[in-house]
Amino acid sequence: xxxxxxxFSLIIALFTVLFSVQIYxxxxxxxKAYEExxxxxxxxxxxxNKMLSEAEFKALDNLIERSETIATDQVLERLKGEMSKKNLxxxxxxxxxxxxxxLSRFPTPQEIEKLQKRLQKHSAIERVEGYAQTHDTVYKLxxxxxxxxxxxxxxIAAVTSMLIFKEMRLWQFQHAERMSIMALxxxxxxxxxxxxxxxxxxxAIIATIxxxxxxxxxxxxxxxxxxxxxxxxxxxxxDFVDDAVRSLVIALGVSIVLTLTIVIGNTExx
Amino acid sequence: xxxxxxxxxxxxxxxxxxxxxxxxxxxxxAGSFVFITGASGSGKSTLLKSLYGAIEPQGGQLIVGGxxxxxxxxxxLNFLRRHIGIVFQDYKLIKEWTIEKNVMLPLIISGYTKDVxxxxxxxxxxxxxxxxxxGKYPPELSGGEQQRVAMARALAHNPILILADEPTGNLxxxxxxxxWNLLEGANTxxxxxxxxxxxxxxxxxxxxxxxxxxxxxxxxxxA
Ligand SMILES: Nc1ncnc2c1ncn2[C@@H]1O[C@H](COP(=O)(O)OP(=O)(O)O)[C@@H](O)[C@H]1O
Ligand SMILES: [Mg+2]
Numbered sequence: 001x002x003x004x005x006x007x008f009s010l011i012i013a014l015f016t017v018l019f020s021v022q023i024y025x026x027x028x029x030x031x032k033a034y035e036e037x038x039x040x041x042x043x044x045x046x047x048x049n050k051m052l053s054e055a056e057f058k059a060l061d062n063l064i065e066r067s068e069t070i071a072t073d074q075v076l077e078r079l080k081g082e083m084s085k086k087n088l089x090x091x092x093x094x095x096x097x098x099x100x101x102x103l104s105r106f107p108t109p110q111e112i113e114k115l116q117k118r119l120q121k122h123s124a125i126e127r128v129e130g131y132a133q134t135h136d137t138v139y140k141l142x143x144x145x146x147x148x149x150x151x152x153x154x155x156i157a158a159v160t161s162m163l164i165f166k167e168m169r170l171w172q173f174q175h176a177e178r179m180s181i182m183a184l185x186x187x188x189x190x191x192x193x194x195x196x197x198x199x200x201x202x203x204a205i206i207a208t209i210x211x212x213x214x215x216x217x218x219x220x221x222x223x224x225x226x227x228x229x230x231x232x233x234x235x236x237x238x239d240f241v242d243d244a245v246r247s248l249v250i251a252l253g254v255s256i257v258l259t260l261t262i263v264i265g266n267t268e269x270x
Numbered sequence: 271x272x273x274x275x276x277x278x279x280x281x282x283x284x285x286x287x288x289x290x291x292x293x294x295x296x297x298x299x300a301g302s303f304v305f306i307t308g309a310s311g312s313g314k315s316t317l318l319k320s321l322y323g324a325i326e327p328q329g330g331q332l333i334v335g336g337x338x339x340x341x342x343x344x345x346x347l348n349f350l351r352r353h354i355g356i357v358f359q360d361y362k363l364i365k366e367w368t369i370e371k372n373v374m375l376p377l378i379i380s381g382y383t384k385d386v387x388x389x390x391x392x393x394x395x396x397x398x399x400x401x402x403x404x405g406k407y408p409p410e411l412s413g414g415e416q417q418r419v420a421m422a423r424a425l426a427h428n429p430i431l432i433l434a435d436e437p438t439g440n441l442x443x444x445x446x447x448x449x450w451n452l453l454e455g456a457n458t459x460x461x462x463x464x465x466x467x468x469x470x471x472x473x474x475x476x477x478x479x480x481x482x483x484x485x486x487x488x489x490x491x492x493a
Binding site: 177178181182183184185186187188189191 | 322324344345347348349350351352353354356362363364365366367375376378379423
């Protein structure tokens with residue numbers, strides 16, 4: 001377990017990288033979930049002077065996923081007693097049709113504008129009522145947060161690369177002697193560096209397990225869930241299959257590249 | 271007789287530094303025991319390094335075990351080294367490995383099975399009187415003990431050639447005796463070619479030997 005102590009800083013560095021990547025993924029996932037949430041809430045009301053089918057709406061803009069007729073029967077029902085059947089039928093025909101349009105995804109402000117213009121151009125459509133407040137404050141904050149996390153991740157990447165580089169020099173120093181002794185007895189490069197690769201792989205696995213553990217604890221604690229529930233969404237903070245695999249691939253990639261650098265830098269000997 | 275080492279007009283130097291060995295011509299027969307002497311700094315270690323390919327000939331030709339050492343490829347050098355056992359003045363043991371594993375190194379490199387290796391290691395640790403230290407690490411041993419480990423390692427893979435650089439340079443009498451006995455034993459029983467750099471040829475030596483002396487960059491045999 002001496003090696004565990006020796007490689008602590010690499011594990012920490014890998015953990016930091018994995019953790020910040022995962023945070024970035026979680027933020028991205030949160031925004032996607034929130035967009036989905038907004039999309040479900042978001043609809044456009046269209047007033048038309050004649051019947052329009054869903055296919056007709058869809059042909060106007062592919063952003064439109066489906067349309068729903070807003071029933072006017074209730075209104076007419078209430079007038080039943082006060083109007084003659086004949087007048088009522090007339091009214092039924094002349095009364096404009098109301099539709100609610102649902103979108104396939106959450107639109108950007110530009111898309112909304114374009115969509116509204118397209119709808120208004122249609123000869124039968126009299127009014128288009130969208131919600132002006134499409135990009136609400138929470139959403140804007142989330143986008144801002146995403147930017148902040150991105151900058152933060154880059155900063156972390158810079159710091160950890162320095163840490164990894166430092167660790168790399170230490171490794172080079174620690175393993176150079178053994179590797180050169182093995183070379184004196186004719187060990188090929190792969191055999192000389194087998195220990196390094198084994199350690200690199202072990203470190204990557206430990207870092208991945210640590211990240212899984214950390215997110216499991218955060219998940220159990222439920223703090224993130226509570227925060228997200230206040231804006232009406234819930235996400236999977238850490239997918240114990242997909243995210244774990246991605247973390248492992250990143251950790252292995254970083255540590256193997258690091259090991260290769262050492263091995264290539266160590267080919268000359270005494 | 272077969273030659274294990276043939277040098278013709280061999281010149282050695284470190285990069286841009288002055289020449290250390292110049293135009294040396296000598297040969298070493300298979301199965302012979304050779305001493306190399308010379309003043310401190312005369313180039314004894316440098317000559318030995320050229321024999322295991324740690325430095326390349328700057329001029330002339332050098333052939334070791336049938337392999338041309340000039341511009342040797344890494345894979346050829348690795349192959350050659352798997353048939354050579356080297357003993358260094360500073361032991362060069364792997365600190366983070368046990369004594370047992372250190373002795374096993376050449377066997378690991380040659381790809382022997384665990385069973386065969388373990389048996390061979392036990393035998394050698396017996397020869398160097400270190401069975402009881404097998405599980406320890408090099409820094410826990412005395413200098414003499416460490417050199418005995420190095421000696422066992424050099425013999426582990428039954429090399430055709432053993433190169434030893436002042437193996438008993440600063441060892442206690444007992445360890446020196448163990449090492450000389452093993453070198454003699456390998457030479458007489460296994461017909462291993464032995465090349466030893468030393469300050470002083472031990473009077474106890476019981477085998478016929480050749481003696482090369484290095485002086486002013488030249489190598490000459492002393493009859
Ligand atoms: N790595 C090196 N780089 C440059 N010069 C060296 C190196 N190793 C040894 N020398 C020089 O080569 C000469 C011979 O050294 P060496 O072969 O070690 O002598 P010795 O006969 O004592 O073993 C010395 O002058 C030494 O300073
Ligand atoms: Mg020397």
